[in-house]
Amino acid sequence: MTIKAPTLNIGGLGTDPLEQRIREKQTKWKYKIAVLSGKGGVGKSTAAVNLTSALAKMGYFVGILDADIHGPNVAKMLGVEKAEVLAERMEDGHFEMLPPVADFLGQVTPIKVMSMGFLVPEDQPVIWRGALVTKAIKQLLGDVKWGELDFMIIDFPPGTGDEILTVVQNVQLDAAIIVTTPQEVALLDTGKAVNMMKKMEIPYIAVVENMSYLICPYCGNEIDIFGKGGGRKLAEKEGVEFLGEVPIDLKAREASDAGIPIVLYEDTPAAKAFMKLAERLVKRLNELKDGGSGEEQ
Ligand SMILES: Nc1ncnc2c1ncn2[C@@H]1O[C@H](COP(=O)(O)OP(=O)(O)O)[C@@H](O)[C@H]1O
Numbered sequence: 001m002t003i004k005a006p007t008l009n010i011g012g013l014g015t016d017p018l019e020q021r022i023r024e025k026q027t028k029w030k031y032k033i034a035v036l037s038g039k040g041g042v043g044k045s046t047a048a049v050n051l052t053s054a055l056a057k058m059g060y061f062v063g064i065l066d067a068d069i070h071g072p073n074v075a076k077m078l079g080v081e082k083a084e085v086l087a088e089r090m091e092d093g094h095f096e097m098l099p100p101v102a103d104f105l106g107q108v109t110p111i112k113v114m115s116m117g118f119l120v121p122e123d124q125p126v127i128w129r130g131a132l133v134t135k136a137i138k139q140l141l142g143d144v145k146w147g148e149l150d151f152m153i154i155d156f157p158p159g160t161g162d163e164i165l166t167v168v169q170n171v172q173l174d175a176a177i178i179v180t181t182p183q184e185v186a187l188l189d190t191g192k193a194v195n196m197m198k199k200m201e202i203p204y205i206a207v208v209e210n211m212s213y214l215i216c217p218y219c220g221n222e223i224d225i226f227g228k229g230g231g232r233k234l235a236e237k238e239g240v241e242f243l244g245e246v247p248i249d250l251k252a253r254e255a256s257d258a259g260i261p262i263v264l265y266e267d268t269p270a271a272k273a274f275m276k277l278a279e280r281l282v283k284r285l286n287e288l289k290d291g292g293s294g295e296e297q
Pocket residue numbers: 037039040041042043044045046047073210211246247248249250252253254256257270
């Protein structure tokens with residue numbers, strides 16, 4: 001009787017060429033940032049897309065990876081959902097995908113976008129779980145020609161599932177940005193996401209409070225629909241940073257449906273808030289990288 005020897009694939013030993021490629025590629029990405037949340041619908045993708053666009057507006061080279069395999073919408077929010085993904089054959093025979101680019105008529109540095117949404121027809125559900133999701137995420141990281149990036153922003157589905165685990169195991173994240181709305185129920189789940197990032201020893205963890213308040217279009221006063229300030233309190237309680245607040249802005253929803261990030265509408269309250277967040281994020285990351293000097297590069 002013959003017994004088939006098991007194929008060993010021990011992480012870290014470089015036996016998997018795809019994992020090896022991810023390791024090599026990320027050396028060209030200066031800052032790797034995860035955007036996550038405890039709950040869906042809190043504006044995580046909106047925050048990821050607008051931070052990306054704000055950084056690109058500041059002149060940085062940014063890539064955004066939509067790690068929401070089941071509900072990808074980053075490409076649509078950036079107006080490139082109809083883009084075709086071409087592939088190139090590499091020297092060793094494997095194929096690499098060329099990420100579609102969003103540049104908004106030159107208003108930002110070209111943003112490289114990769115998402116499952118490009119690879120599956122819009123009305124078809126992806127019914128994968130577990131190992132297949134893990135493989136898809138790895139391919140979106142390692143089988144894409146990302147090139148040199150100042151920032152790699154990764155937008156996750158809500159919660160703490162296979163997607164974030166796969167990324168944490170394969171990419172050395174510099175920061176996790178956790179998006180919440182101010183209500184108690186959202187904050188409870190946000191606490192879990194913060195704690196997961198702490199357990200995974202992500203060097204910089206920051207909370208963003210989205211839909212923090214509404215500016216009345218008639219009188220200009222702030223209306224705290226969901227009760228402002230919960231995000232800041234949670235950050236203080238957990239000992240992580242509070243990066244800032246983004247108001248509810250009707251234009252933000254319209255813009256994202258139209259495939260144009262709100263940061264391009266410069267005089268809107270949400271655009272101002274996202275630009276401020278991006279500036280603070282760059283400052284804090286540079287401070288951490290230079291060991292405290294705080295100089296922008
Ligand atoms: N600050 C905001 N003001 C107005 N609408 C917003 C704001 N943030 C998000 N939205 C809208 O809320 C909906 C959910 O946002 P989305 O970013 O898809 O959430 P998530 O990724 O957390 O599920 C979208 O229609 C989006 O345009």
